Amino acid sequence: SAVISQKPSRDICQRGTSLTIQCQVDSQVTMMFWYRQQPGQSLTLIATANQGSEATYESGFVIDKFPISRPNLTFSTLTVSNMSPEDSSIYLCSIRDSPNQPQHFGDGTRLSIL
C-alpha cells in the first residue's frame, strides 16, 4: 500500500496560534481523510479532503476551525486554527486508493497546546 508521511510528527503550540499539518502520499490516491484522536479516546472523522474542491466536514467540525486543502492527488493539509488546550490531540491523515480498497493511516501528528 501507499506510504503516508505526516509533518510535523509532533508539536507544542501556544493557545491562539494556528498550525498546519501536511500529509504527503507516495502515489496518487482517490480519497484522503483527516481524523482526530483526543487523549484516551477513539478516532473521530473530521472531514474528507476533496481534490480541487472544498472539503466535506462531519457534524461538529467547521471549515473556519479546520481549513483543509488538497491541491493534488498526493498531498493535503489540515490547519488547526486559533488553538486552545481542548485541541490537544493526535491528528491523523488517512487514504483510500480506490473505492474497493481498505483505508490506510499515517502515524499522526501529536499536538499539545499550552
Added chain:
Amino acid sequence: DAKTTQPPSMDCAEGRAANLPCNHSTISGNEYVYWYRQIHSQGPQYIIHGLKNNETNEMASLIITEDRKSSTLILPHATLRDTAVYYCIVRVARGSTLGRLYFGRGTQLTVWP
C-alpha cells in the same frame, strides 16, 4: 453505517489464539465488516475485511455468522506485539466512494507472556 459493540478489554496468553468478538446486529446487506488495530503511538493498521464469507490472510482470520449480525477476529498465535486496541467497523465499501470509516471504542487486547 451500522453500529458495533465490542468488549472493552480482553487478554490472551502468548502463543494461544486470540478471539475478538464484535456485534453488528443492524448491519445492512451492502455493509462490509472491517477490522483495524492501533498499537500505542501508531496510526491504525488494517487487518482484514469481509462481507459474508469467512476470510483469512497472513495476519488473521475473520469469521462472520450466517445472519451477519456478529463476527470474530482470530489471531491464531498471539504474540506480545499483538497487544493493541482492535476496532471492528462496518461500512459500505464496494462500488461506493462515500463509505467512510467511523471508529467505536474498540477492544484493548493484552497479550501476556
